[in-house]
Amino acid sequence: MTADVSIRNATKDFGSFRALNDVSLEISAGEFIVLLGPSGCGKTTLLSILGGFLEPTSGTVLIGGRDMTHVAAARRPTTTMFQDYALFPHMSLLDNVGFGLRMRGLARSERHRKALAHLDLVGLRMSASRKPHELSGGQRQRVALARALAVDPDVLLLDEPLGALDLKLRRQMQDELKAIQRRVGTTFVHVTHDQEEAMAIADRIVVMNQGRIEDIGLPTDIYMRPRSLFSAGFMGEANFLPARIIGAADGEVRVETALGEVLLPAAAFAAAVPPAGGRITLCIRPEHFRPAGGAEASVALGRASIIDSAFFGGHHRCHLRPEAAPDMILTAHLPQTAQPRTGDLIDLAVAAASVVALAEAPASTQGDPQ
């Protein structure tokens, strides 16, 4: 089963701390939504409000069109998959997965049949009679998923479910989660602070910060066309270049930066182009730097010297010092075949279509999430 979710103006205060600040979010039935943000951003609070473990200070939660704001967790069409799995240690996997069905008064044989089917879904049918402590972390993970899905929830809430797994297993479980979500069609709301995980599994990502939603969109949009500095900085590396508007004409905007005057397409602006004199920030991903004089329309940014470089397999990650602004440091990914040496001078350019201009002053020069 599946249902849409509607969160309207949800606010949650813990004493004087506002964990969630007037958040509204519409989720369609069957969607895989990822709530992404640093710890303390309110994503887990929002999930707890959806699951019925917390009541919002104000605002409403609708699931499948019905008001669930004050309904207890047990009576909601949601189930939660907890970060520490929270399996019942004294029960076999079969009884763990069948627990929700037992609470719904299903007869024993029917319960076992359904529980086995769900264990089968996660590839653990053969281990039905084992106890949780006999399993590996990844297997417990799957049991937790099977248990949460066994009661046919409309919405499955996943609280950093992959956080305790090592990187390789995490990537593997991501793929499985996505595949299982497609199969069962249930609405998934998944909380994480790992942006790669978010991009890999989400239909839409909701970037949160300080109790507010910063950005919502497809993974590609959030990455390529972020709508806030925080969102740009949290979704991978970005260079932030302060700039001032000089004027706009013919779908192009002339801006002044520390690296000289730059002509941007109006499409680079996430919102309306501010009037002349307005302060903006240009956001450039390290992989968007191009050798000057390429085929596509590009924006020249003058020359820069290489401070250091490191080889990452797919690219060289270099720190650059622009000649026009020696106190600025840019991060750029140069092609695999380039042979960057410290002190080399290169002509900097960036594909015009990949620059994002945000009408915000940068809080710091680098927007690295960690």
Next chain:
Amino acid sequence: MPRQLQTAFAILYAGVLYGFIFLPVVVLVLFSFQDGTLPVPPLHGLTLHWYGEIFADRKLMAALGNSLLVAVISSAVACLLGFLAAYAFARYRLPASNLQRALIVAPMTVSTLIIALGLLSVFSRLDIQLSLWTVGAGHVVINLPLCFAIIYASMGAHQINIERAARDLGARDWQVMLLVTAPMLMPSILAAFFLSVTFSWDEFIIAFLLSRFDVTLPVEIWSMLRSGLDPKTNAIGSVVFLMSVVLLFMLELIVLRKSGKPS
């Protein structure tokens, strides 16, 4: 060699220590087999005569049955109340919870004589006839703090999410407690149960002061002793001792082996 001397001393010391602890028990058990009427050296020979005597003694066997009944029922009640109290303190925010917790554990520090006298005056004031029930109530009073402390100590924060998961899957509060919390805590609940059974099994002061016609085994043994020493008292003493050993073994086997496993 000083090293060998040290070892010899250590062995001697350990031997004396264990002898001091176990010699009375060994003597008690040994002279319960005395072929004669006095349970004192010299040993005249071995016989099971006195065991036959005690098992044929209707009063003694009735007292043994009473003791078992009081021990099992009072321990079960103490465990139930201790579990409920521990659950409340661990899962809810109660007013003045530190003070309340101290009050629950407080009877552990009060002498059983004081508790027995207090209960005696309460029972007589309320016109409650002394019986095995009043003895059982007394044993609940002394064992409840112990049960509460053992069970409360094993309730950790990691179980909260597990209970939350059960609730999330549709369990009501009583179902969470019965199907999830209690089974998770079973090792410590059983430990509390067996420990309080052993305490109740050989408790004398409360059993003596709060009973009248039906008495428990320690009280019956005490009245036997008043008529003088006799290998029969050794035999019943050995039975009491054996019972305690069996209980401790059960504790070890069921509880400690289970909790040793990773969960």
